[in-house]
Amino acid sequence: MDADVIVVGGGGAGLAAAASAAELGASVLLLEAERELGGSTQLSAGLFTAAGTSVQAGLGIEDSAERFFQHYMDLNQWMLNPGLIRTFCEQAGPTLEWLIGLGVEIPAAVSHHAHMPGLCQAGVEDVWRGHVPKDQGLGLVQVLAKACRASGVEVVLGTRVQRLLEEDGRVVGVVADDLEVRAGAVVVASGGFAHDPGLLERYYPAAGRAGDALFVVAAPGSRGDHLRFGEQVGAAVTGAEWGLLMPTAYFQRLHHWQSGFPPRSRVHVNGHGRRFMDEDASYAVSGGIIDAQPGPVWAVFDERARLGLPAGYAHWTPQVVRAEAEAGRTARAGSLDELAALIGVPADALAATVARWNEQLPRGRDDDFLRHRTLAAKGSDGPPDPIAEPPFYAVRTLPAELVCTHAGLEINPSAEVLDARGAVVPGLYAAGEAGAGVLGPRYVGGGNAVANALTMGRIAGRNAGLPTPSQF
Secondary structure, three states: OOEEEEEEOOEHHHHHHHHHHHHOOOOEEEEOOOOOOEHHHHHOOOOEEOOOOHHHHHOOOOOOHHHHHHHHHHHOOOOOOHHHHHHHHHHHHHHHHHHHHHOOOOOOOEOOOOOOOEEEOOEOOOOOOEEEOOOHHHHHHHHHHHHHHHOOOEEEOOOOEEEEEEEOOEEEEEEEOOEEEEEEEEEEOOOOOOOOHHHHHHHOHHHHHHHHHOEEOOOOOOOOHHHHHHHHHOEOEEOOOOEEEEEEEOOOOOOHHHHOOOOOOOEEEOOOOOEOOOOOOOOOOHHHHHHOOOOOEEEEEEHHHHHOOOOOOOOOOHHHHHHHHHOOOOEEEOOHHHHHHHHOOOHHHHHHHHHHHHHHHHHOOOOOOOHHHHHHHOOOOOOOOOOOOOOEEEEEEEEEEEEEEOOEEEEOOOOEEEEOOOOEEEEEEEOHHHEEOOOOOOOOEOOHHHHHHHHHHHHHHHHHOOOOOOOO
């Protein structure tokens, strides 16, 4: 079962790496620990952020990799390696076109959310870059798996790699199920470590601040194998203390497309009882805004908003909110003054906040936080209702949905793994959450992780499949 290239992990990054290496004529062995392919990519909406694409052009939008690079670096306060990010931004567009060529369908149409095929606003970029594929993340996985089959990639499921093989300072294969398998190069694409509490405490302690409200939506295989492989060969680790925690209600336990969504007519207040943000701000920035507030953050809404919640979801429903209130976990009161006392904020500040909100958003404007613009981008068909019908509710809101972790093996623009000195570890590549340096302190927006996985996976696979690696 020896091969030219061994790929560890069959999520988006691994599938892109395997397909890309096989396209060059390399023999490829893909080892996946779980019983099916897909990883976290399969569980995602498949949103892919990229610039200068045919989809954008089809909508008359002018964009460029340079503009994408500038936004990406500015949002991350230039704390990332510019050479790596430039390569990512330059190659994300071509990777998207490669996917379209393989059969991924992304219409040149306006999309208002991550489950509507087309082009949407991914984060806080001024040019929309969120490409939403038909059939979501599952569709991406199916197309890539088909490409792997067509190129002769050997896929072995239910096989977890135990360690790397190293000879004379070069990675020459892996050990899986106690068997040595050799290769000219190894690509580590085993995902993150969201399901390993010890690694979370060490590399992403911010997740612990959510306490009992924390829940994980990453694939079960996100157990940190990449970090253990890295220790074997002295690989450098970067991205510590970075990851994506999406803001949610304390009672959520599933991704929001299953849990449901809070009512449109709500205002977020901090420990001073004051509004501090656009309630629909992208999670590219919303988690950081919430973390910076004094005291707990509360989503305040009224009875009309509760009754207007749609049925069919797991958590954000009229029945669940009522049950949480009756259990005393959600604050409920007949007046705003009483609600303020329950959540420990100044009553006059809360009353003024709600009054200001009612003066503006129900009339179609938000001069303070410009939420009317966000609602328009989401395809809102009208302004939200006033918050005026008692009883009133307050739900604790905090970053608690753990989507992905950003600490991993440091890579260069060719997706080669670097050691603690910054030198290349010969024969070893990494991509996705396993290959760190693209996902930074600020998640750029919807599609950041998928674009990173597939773009850097493609680069890793192409370089691993070449006799001499090059920077694409």
